[in-house]
Amino acid sequence: MTKFIGIVLFLFCQNVLCQEYHFDRLIQYKETSVAFTGNRLVTVLFNSNNTSYYFVNRNWNDELDAYLVDNNLNVTHVYTIDDIKKSKDYEYLYSKRFNPDNCSIDCSCISIEESKNAGQFSKILMIKHINKKKKKKEYEIEVISKPYEFAVLKPLIEILQHHFLFCEEIKVDGYSIPTWIKLNKGGQIKSEQSLVLDNAIDVNFSVKKKDLVFRE
Structure with missing residues (x-):
């Protein structure tokens, strides 16, 4: 009975309280641009079995911003870390919905x-x-x-x-x-x-x- 309750609570978190994402591939790029000085690292996490979602880190100096894109739910979750020397924990900022049919390029x-x-x-x-x-x-x-x-x-x-x-x-x-x-x-x-x-x-x-x- 206790095991059954544990399974129910886990599924409740999975389906109601939490959205779980798994990543098995890390791909990183070094970027230079006229828009900023120095180099920036862009790190992308993928699930090789499900590319409908991905997680992106962009950092330069001691600052980092990040976002998670879910193309099934059409939503982006935005995060930040103000000082990566002091903290490795992402601070959630906000989420925004997007229309996948909106293509701004002709x-x-x-x-x-x-x-x-x-x-x-x-x-x-x-x-x-x-x-x-x-x-x-x-x-x-x-x-x-x-x-x-x-x-x-x-x-x-x-x-x-x-x-x-x-x-x-x-x-x-x-x-x-x-x-x-x-x-x-x-x-x-x-x-x-x-x-x-x-x-x-x-x-x-x-x-x-x-x-x-x-x-x-």
Whole structure:
């Protein structure tokens, strides 16, 4: 009877009080950008069996911000750590809902060129043009990638470049991992990201539903 009650309470936490997430892969990039000085580390946690959700850490100096995206629930949970030298605990800030059908990019102004060499690496050049005539570039993103065991290309491009590979109109092979990304605009390199870590992990993360505060 006691065992049965324990199981019921566990399921109650799972289904009512808590939302549980499991991660088994850590992927990390070093980032440089004209928007900030020095380097920033962007760390992404995935579940290789369920890429509908992921957890992102972005840190520079002693500051860190983080967010968890759940594409099944269409919600993002936002966290922070003010000083990572003093604390390793995430402070929950707020949550926000999103509409997965909202794509702010006009895909008719986009062209994608993909080339593969004799080795394992491939190159994707994503060009955003000024208009549908596609005669003048607004900016371009160059991605060097290699094959990967599960589909991480689209979410990683969205995380690292906040960009249009999440649009349904764009069709590329998602089973690859970026090893290097460069954003060019106006003949200048605006940002670069390079892969520095790809490790197996075993991490569980809980979101307490009763503590959630939603913002617009």
